[in-house]
Amino acid sequence: MKCVGDNSFYPLHLKFDPAKKEYAMMTDYSVFSVYFITETSKTAQLTINSIVSDKNTNGPYYLKFGKNSFNVTAGQITGKKKQTYSIFIHRLPTGPVPTIFIDADKEIPDDPKILACMNTYTNYMWGSGEPGNSLLCGGYKIGIEIRGNSSQINDQNLKIPKGQYSVKLLDKKNNDVDARILGMPLDSEWVLYGPYTDKTLIRNFLAYELAREIGMYAPRTIFAELYLDQTKDSITTNDYFGLFLMIERIKPSPYKVNIHTMNPYTDTLPGLEGGYIFKKDKPDEDMLVFSAYSKTEWMLVYPKPKKATPVQVKWITKYVYKFEEALFQKNFDPVNGYAKYLDVSKFIDLMILNMLSKNADSYIFSTYYYKDKFGKIVAGPPWDYDLAWGNINYYNCYDPKGWWVPYRLFPSKLLDDPSFVKAVIARWFELRKTVLNWKNIALIIDNISIYLDEAQKRNFQKWQILGTYVWPNPKPLPITYDEEIMKIKEWILTRLIWIDENIKNIGNLPPENLKK
Numbered sequence: 052m053k054c055v056g057d058n059s060f061y062p063l064h065l066k067f068d069p070a071k072k073e074y075a076m077m078t079d080y081s082v083f084s085v086y087f088i089t090e091t092s093k094t095a096q097l098t099i100n101s102i103v104s105d106k107n108t109n110g111p112y113y114l115k116f117g118k119n120s121f122n123v124t125a126g127q128i129t130g131k132k133k134q135t136y137s138i139f140i141h142r143l144p145t146g147p148v149p150t151i152f153i154d155a156d157k158e159i160p161d162d163p164k165i166l167a168c169m170n171t172y173t174n175y176m177w178g179s180g181e182p183g184n185s186l187l188c189g190g191y192k193i194g195i196e197i198r199g200n201s202s203q204i205n206d207q208n209l210k211i212p213k214g215q216y217s218v219k220l221l222d223k224k225n226n227d228v229d230a231r232i233l234g235m236p237l238d239s240e241w242v243l244y245g246p247y248t249d250k251t252l253i254r255n256f257l258a259y260e261l262a263r264e265i266g267m268y269a270p271r272t273i274f275a276e277l278y279l280d281q282t283k284d285s286i287t288t289n290d291y292f293g294l295f296l297m298i299e300r301i302k303p304s305p306y307k308v309n310i311h312t313m314n315p316y317t318d319t320l321p322g323l324e325g326g327y328i329f330k331k332d333k334p335d336e337d338m339l340v341f342s343a344y345s346k347t348e349w350m351l352v353y354p355k356p357k358k359a360t361p362v363q364v365k366w367i368t369k370y371v372y373k374f375e376e377a378l379f380q381k382n383f384d385p386v387n388g389y390a391k392y393l394d395v396s397k398f399i400d401l402m403i404l405n406m407l408s409k410n411a412d413s414y415i416f417s418t419y420y421y422k423d424k425f426g427k428i429v430a431g432p433p434w435d436y437d438l439a440w441g442n443i444n445y446y447n448c449y450d451p452k453g454w455w456v457p458y459r460l461f462p463s464k465l466l467d468d469p470s471f472v473k474a475v476i477a478r479w480f481e482l483r484k485t486v487l488n489w490k491n492i493a494l495i496i497d498n499i500s501i502y503l504d505e506a507q508k509r510n511f512q513k514w515q516i517l518g519t520y521v522w523p524n525p526k527p528l529p530i531t532y533d534e535e536i537m538k539i540k541e542w543i544l545t546r547l548i549w550i551d552e553n554i555k556n557i558g559n560l561p562p563e564n565l566k567k
Contacts, residue, residue, distance in 0.1 A: 063288075068391070085303040086388060086524055093399075103445070109374050127524055136252050144274065144499075146274065148505070149170050149172060149175055150278075150293070151169065151276070152170045152190070153168070153169045154167060154280045156193060156280075156281075156282070157297055159197055159216065160384050162215070163196065165194065165196070166192065166194060167194075168190045168256075169190055169191045169192075170193070171233050176500070192222070194218070194221055195218050196217050198214075210457075211245070213245035213246075213514060215244050217240070218240065218242070218243055218244070227239040233273050234412035236271065238299065238300070238304075240302070241297050241298060242299075242397045243277065243295045243296075245295045246294065247514065248523070249316055250529070251538075252296075252507060254408075254437050254440050254497065254539070255298070255436050257436075257492075257496065258515075259433060260539070261404060262404055262432070262433045265404065265415065265460070266400060267404075268307060268308065270307075273297045274296055275296075280370035291509065291513055293504050294507060300420060301432055302328075308326070310327070310328070310422075310425045310426075311325055312326070313363065314354075314358075315328075321424055323363060323366045324366075324425060325421075325422045325425075328353035328421045328423045329352055329367065329419075329420055330349070330414075330438045331421065332416050332418070332498065334348075335350065337356065338350040339351040339364065341367070341368045341371075342368075343368055344371075345461065347369065347375070351364065370428075377392060383471075389465070391427075392424070392428055393427055393431070394427045395471065398429075398465075399475050400433050400478070401430040401492065403478060404433060404551065405455075406439050407550065408436055409441065409457055409545060410439035410448075411443050411446055412435060413462075414456075414457050438523065442539075443526065445523060451543075453549075454557065466558055467558075475557065479550065481550065489543075492543060493544075496539065496540055500532075507532050510531065517532065518531075531547065562566075
């Protein structure tokens with residue numbers, strides 16, 4: 052076993068034991084490498100997985116991992132010195148960026164899905180010749196459509212040429228079929244998201260990675276370069292469509308939103324208690340909308356609108372009504388108040404992610420919640436952070452200083468509760484020592500931008516938008532990819548420091564500051 056000492060950098064190999072719920076030593080190189088980061092470790096930025104430490108250390112070392120925790124006690128072999136660290140397993144990709152080929156034969160519509168063929172490659176050799184249709188033989192049969200509701204598709208500000216697509220795997224009879232795509236868990240549906248407004252290409256990836264380290268479920272992702280043919284011709288290099296992020300869909304699953312499933316026959320208690328997934332988002336005519344005490348319009352995601360029964364809709368509406376009614380009372384009852392219905396600690400975690408990223412869509416659009424049987428309302432999973440991290444030129448969300456909590460929605464009401472504010476402040480400074488340590492965030496950004504280096508060059512050859520305005524990019528506009536990465540890093544570091552200095556006042560904000 053070796054760890055970092057002085058300017059040397061050595062990997063420590065660990066394996067997770069599901070039975071004991073702890074990590075153990077490994078002697079091979081088949082799983083994650085875990086590292087100490089110190090001030091003297093100059094190669095830390097090139098590593099993928101890390102144990103973050105603010106103190107320099109000297110080896111040799113032993114490690115003892117606590118059960119059900121990410122704390123590890125590290126000390127010298129002599130046992131004279133011990134120090135507790137936090138461990139982070141950054142599941143960042145290595146090797147070449149995968150390639151996806153989709154042959155659709157015709158232009159992909161908004162709705163309904165059309166049939167197409169998809170193939171994936173983890174080691175496609177660029178410059179080896181035209182891809183050709185032969186690559187697609189034996190690929191996946193898919194249904195594909197442009198992703199987004201009607202208002203997004205028709206809004207010229209939101210309509211981007213790179214696009215986003217919903218992909219569903221199909222069998223010979225056009226029924227859904229599950230498969231493992233590019234190492235993702237077994238599933239049949241994904242989103243192909245093409246970063247365009249976000250010229251760093253990583254804003255969603257960064258938000259989901261930090262969310263997982265904080266302790267939330269966040270959709271798994273994998274970067275891939277896309278060839279997209281929408282004609283009857285063979286696929287050629289002219290069909291290169293840029294760098295995309297393949298993202299899991301938010302749905303019930305032991306590996307995703309881990310809630311009980313429901314069916315049309317679930318119409319009595321305790322089955323009616325869940326699970327449910329609902330969200331606050333832009334109007335969508337295909338969604339089932341319900342409102343409760345605050346008149347906020349919630350959209351039911353699961354059970355699916357066409358499968359949810361009136362009894363189920365009535366039950367979740369009543370539960371949300373009770374939550375909002377308890378929250379909007381003059382006094383906060385610690386027993387029968389909002390905490391009876393809301394998982395407060397998990398909401399605080401999502402609030403901190405939104406607070407740090409200053410996501411303008413927070414709590415207004417793309418904001419998910421779920422409720423399981425016997426459980427409370429849980430905030431999450433996080434979704435859609437391409438306009439976060441300073442990538443917006445309205446409100447004041449381009450500025451790393453200042454607050455953004457939409458007024459009149461229940462998150463702003465929570466900030467009226469002194470006990471809630473106290474918990475937010477405590478959790479913030481707890482996470483600042485670990486997940487939200489600047490070294491940890493910078494390491495994620497540096498590693499993923501290095502991984503994407505060759506792919507981003509091809510992406511911006513296809514989409515020549517660096518240095519040009521794409522709605523709603525704030526000025527000044529970086530003219531290179533490296534400058535885009537530097538800009539987001541500077542923005543995040545400034546915001547971390549500003550929140551450290553101002554979070555003590557977050558419970559004393561008048562309405563006009565909550566909106567800004």
